Amino acid sequence: MKLKVYRYQEGMDSPRYDTFEIKVVPGLTVLGALFQFQEQLDDSLSFNYSCRGAVCGTCAMLINKVPCLACRTQVEPLLKGDLKIPIFPYPGVGETIPWDAKKEVLVEPLPHLGVIKDLMVDMDKFFDYYRFIQPVFKPSDLNPEKERLMDPEDVKKLEEYTSCILCAACFGACPVEGQNPEYLGPAALAKLYRFHIDPREGEDKSRLKVADIPSGWWACDSYGNCRKVCPKGVPPIKGIEKAVDELKREK
Ligand code: SF4
Ligand code: FES
Known part of the structure; x- marks a missing residue:
């Protein structure tokens, strides 16, 4: 062999x-x-x-x-x-x-x-896009009096996206990324969607709007390679499509 x-x-x-x-x-x-x-x-x-x-x-x-x-x-x-x-x-x-x-x-x-x-690649672009979506928790109440309890069903929904290990396999597998190097890519968008659906976040839609740009949600062509290659079972395409549906309903 x-x-x-x-x-x-x-x-x-x-x-x-x-x-x-x-x-x-x-x-x-x-x-x-x-x-x-x-x-x-x-x-x-x-x-x-x-x-x-x-x-x-x-x-x-x-x-x-x-x-x-x-x-x-x-x-x-x-x-x-x-x-x-x-x-x-x-x-x-x-x-x-x-x-x-x-x-x-x-x-x-x-x-x-x-x-x-050889097999080492420059991950700067991947992490630049990741930083662009501001991958941090922004709660509506910064100083709660007690812990923030979550509905188990909401936890399940979040868990689909939280296991990302930032390996960039989805980024490398995405046909759109090859044609449009500005595209934020599946991992960053999946992380943004994860924060958008977090019930502990503020109520407004500002997080979704961060990627309401030509190189954000709208650039995805739904090839689905991201979901197939993800070693952690994260389904970026699912989050992206849900975000697009939401934005379309609002426009
Ligand atoms: S392939 Fe999966 S684990 Fe790796 S960066 Fe993409 S979403 Fe995260
Ligand atoms: S060596 Fe850490 S994921 Fe492979």
């Missing part, structure tokens, strides 16, 4: 792909395979990771042309096609290269973010 890895660093005319024979053992993840690559072929291979447990969100990359967490994606089921995620195709995944999906695992950087080196 082989690992085919995207390589690029400043000064190179164009990226290249390195292929490396990996020792597949049960439970080996793509992140584990990248360590094998580093230890046995080239220790200059660069990639991000931290927790190795699908919590920190730093190891998202394109695996077999689908944005996934490297620490959570196992090699064996991938080669058998068991982990195939049928996403809507988009040009952002780069040029098609010769690749045998039955014998090779193809690993590339997340699209739409600019490559710093």
Whole structure:
């Protein structure tokens, strides 16, 4: 079994792909395979990771042309096609290269973010958009006399969106992001929607209005890749569509 890895660093005319024979053992993840690559072929291979447990969100990359967490994606089921995620195709995944999906695992950087080196991408744009929506709790009452109790049904609705780990897999999978780099993207909009439906927030609609701009809610074309690739089951498209419906009703 082989690992085919995207390589690029400043000064190179164009990226290249390195292929490396990996020792597949049960439970080996793509992140584990990248360590094998580093230890046995080239220790200059660069990639991000931290927790190795699908919590920190730093190891998202394109695996077999689908944005996934490297620490959570196992090699064996991938080669058998068991982990195939049928996403809507988009040009952002780069040029098609010769690749045998039955014998090779193809690993590339997340699209739409600019490559710093090898599999490391520049997350600035993703976090700029995230900051733009002001991802902080803005309660109507700053000094309540007692704790703010929530209806369990409201908690359930919020929980759909709160498990985001900011990995940017949805950002890399979004066809709109490739065509319109100004688009705030699924993760930022899902977070904004999460605050909008929080019953502890102020009553007005000002939070929804933050993204009532051409590069906000209205830019989404409902491809749905965001929901399919999210490793935490967050459905950004659902929140975006609900926000759009609400705004349309008001106009
Ligand atoms: S919504 Fe899901 S895919 Fe997008 S950044 Fe959050 S955890 Fe990652
Ligand atoms: S290393 Fe933290 S999510 Fe993969």
